[in-house]
Amino acid sequence: ETGVTQTPRHLVMGMTNKKSLKCEQHLGHNAMYWYKQSAKKPLELMFVYNFKEQTENNSVPSRFSPECPNSSHLFLHLHTLQPEDSALYLCASSQDHGNRDSPLHFGNGTRLTVT
Amino acid sequence: AQKVTQAQTEISVVEKEDVTLDCVYETRDTTYYLFWYKQPPSGELVFLIRRNSFDEQNEISGRYSWNFQKSTSSFNFTITASQVVDSAVYFCALSEIRHGNQFYFGTGTSLTVIP
Numbered sequence: 001e002t003g004v005t006q007t008p009r010h011l012v013m014g015m016t017n018k019k020s021l022k023c024e025q026h027l028g029h030n031a032m033y034w035y036k037q038s039a040k041k042p043l044e045l046m047f048v049y050n051f052k053e054q055t056e057n058n059s060v061p062s063r064f065s066p067e068c069p070n071s072s073h074l075f076l077h078l079h080t081l082q083p084e085d086s087a088l089y090l091c092a093s094s095q096d097h098g099n100r101d102s103p104l105h106f107g108n109g110t111r112l113t114v115t
Numbered sequence: 116a117q118k119v120t121q122a123q124t125e126i127s128v129v130e131k132e133d134v135t136l137d138c139v140y141e142t143r144d145t146t147y148y149l150f151w152y153k154q155p156p157s158g159e160l161v162f163l164i165r166r167n168s169f170d171e172q173n174e175i176s177g178r179y180s181w182n183f184q185k186s187t188s189s190f191n192f193t194i195t196a197s198q199v200v201d202s203a204v205y206f207c208a209l210s211e212i213r214h215g216n217q218f219y220f221g222t223g224t225s226l227t228v229i230p
Contacts, residue, residue: 004159042119043206043220056217088158100210101148101167104218106160 003027006091006107013081014115021076021110023091031097032074033104034066037088049074050097081114088112118142119209121221128197129229136192136224138207144168149183149190150208154223160206166190197228 004025013019025032034046048056049068063085065077074091088109095102120139128134140149151163164174166183174181178198182191194201204223211217 009158040124040222042117042222043218045217090158090160092160100212101165103150103162103165104160105162106152109158111158 003105004091004093004107006089006110008110009108010111010113012113012115013078015081015083017081018077018079020078021089021091021112023074023076023107025072025074025091025093025105025107027093027105029093029095029105030071031094031102032068032071033092033094034064034074034076035090035092035106037090037109043090047076048097055097078112081112083114086112086114117221118219119207119221121205121207121224123224124222125225125227127227127229130199131196133193133195134197134226136194136205136207136226138190138192138221140188140190140207140209140219142188142209142211144211146212148210150210150218151181151190151192152206152208154204154206156203163192194226197226199228199230202226202228 007022031050033048036044036046045058046060047066052068063080067075088111090109091107092104094104118141147168149166152160153163154160171183178195180193204225206223207221209219
């Protein structure tokens with residue numbers, strides 16, 4: 001089983017829909033992250049949870065709502081999205097957000113298309 | 116200003132050629148970490164290497180080698196005898212100790228190895 005699993009792999013949603021992305025890590029890590037990857041742009045950090053507490057929210061619009069019920073699971077709830085939100089959403093985990101030498105381990109991502 | 120610059124957007128090489136991917140970073144910290152990740156078409160970013168700012172020793176792992184030079188703020192990645200399976204997008208990243216414990220990613224270099 002892969003270390004970080006994301007579902008679904010692909011998602012197409014209309015602007016009025018509500019959907020959720022799911023991430024699960026099996027590495028025993030304590031930090032989990034959501035990143036947005038758009039074409040020709042650096043990866044954008046969206047949210048960070050360390051020991052289930054949200055430690056960073058990088059000015060993400062409220063139409064994206066994270067949830068971290070435990071150290072192994074992370075959700076991204078989506079509602080009233082815009083077409084420009086179409087991107088690859090990557091989940092990652094690391095041992096501890098406070099340890100900067102701890103590499104990030106990524107999932108395969110969810111390819112989101114907003115129509 | 117971009118903290119991590121990967122000037123090469125796309126590179127194509129013929130199989131068995133050597134190729135070097137450039138990475139230039141910017142930081143005022145004396146302690147920082149540099150990483151390389153590989154993103155194959157499947158989407159998952161795969162961790163390749165971590166280097167801390169106090170260790171300028173170059174590293175070789177099979178066909179992969181990394182050249183870290185603090186004097187030029189560069190952390191270049193060379194693949195020798197490239198193979199088709201090396202085709203992917205490669206990201207360089209910087210992690211600073213002081214500033215919010217963030218990872219800063221470059222925009223990536225898309226490598227295509229032609230058989």
